[in-house]
Amino acid sequence: MSDMIEIEVVYGLPNKQVLLSLPVPVGCTIEEGIKLSGIIKHFPNIIISEAKVGIFGHLETLSTVLKNGDRIEIYRPMTADPKEMRKLRAAKMAEK
Template sequence: MADSTATMLEVEVAFALPERQRIMPLSVPAGTTARQAVAMARLEVAFPEYSPVIFREADLGIFGKRLRDPDAVRLRDGDRVEVYRPLQIDPKAARIERAADERR
């Protein structure tokens, strides 16, 4: 019987800016969490303009579905972990600002 801890999964970690994106293919051990995969992808090297803290604390999702607890979600073969950028402006505040501009 094969040791299940030696099983490797093929996953991707994705991060995008408006002008560029990076999708990092990774082979990770079975049992790797979404947060661990982001650390393994070393996105701070590809995006030095962002603090490594951004990647350690960012909201994460898998195929567009936000994860409630990325430190607990174990990846499956073929998953794409998405690292979400922090919002520049609160969406509610943006709507209020647009409405105020339209009234002027």
Template sequence: MVESLIAIEVVYADVGRQRLQRVSVPAGTTLRAAVRLSGIGEQFPELDVLGCPLGIFGKLIADADTRAVEVGDRIEIYRPLLADPKEVRRLRAEKAARAKAQNL
């Protein structure tokens, strides 16, 4: 019996470069296994393909180790945030308040 293949995309971007890898994987392959099979980990050695968060079309997938890929999935590999967005907004608001106070 011939194993059916599913066409998917795996994408990752770091600060200086990005990669979109089109691959075909066997039906029933999990998201995490598909990322490993894509070979993208070799192109980005700093990437932890076994532990990084994964998503599909901008939606985080909590069960990436058990969820099977579907035809046309675009698996996105997320990297950790360098700064907390709430903290950045708070600092920006403080800076704006100081500037406003100085102009009075």
């Protein structure tokens, strides 16, 4: 059995997205996977200790142990409350 697994790390902004594939040691955590990926070189504004992260759309902690084939997603902070945005759109549509 191999002592390495394959993972992906992804982060995106409206004008730039990066997906990195890499091997990591078995037992590697999300935090370690992010650091090993080097994605911070592409997005130096990411603060790993404060980042919301997930695997395939499911929110996880930085200490979650990775499995072969996992895709770590680093989520951007929300700039607006989704419920408020829906209310504003609905109100705008009602005005028409």
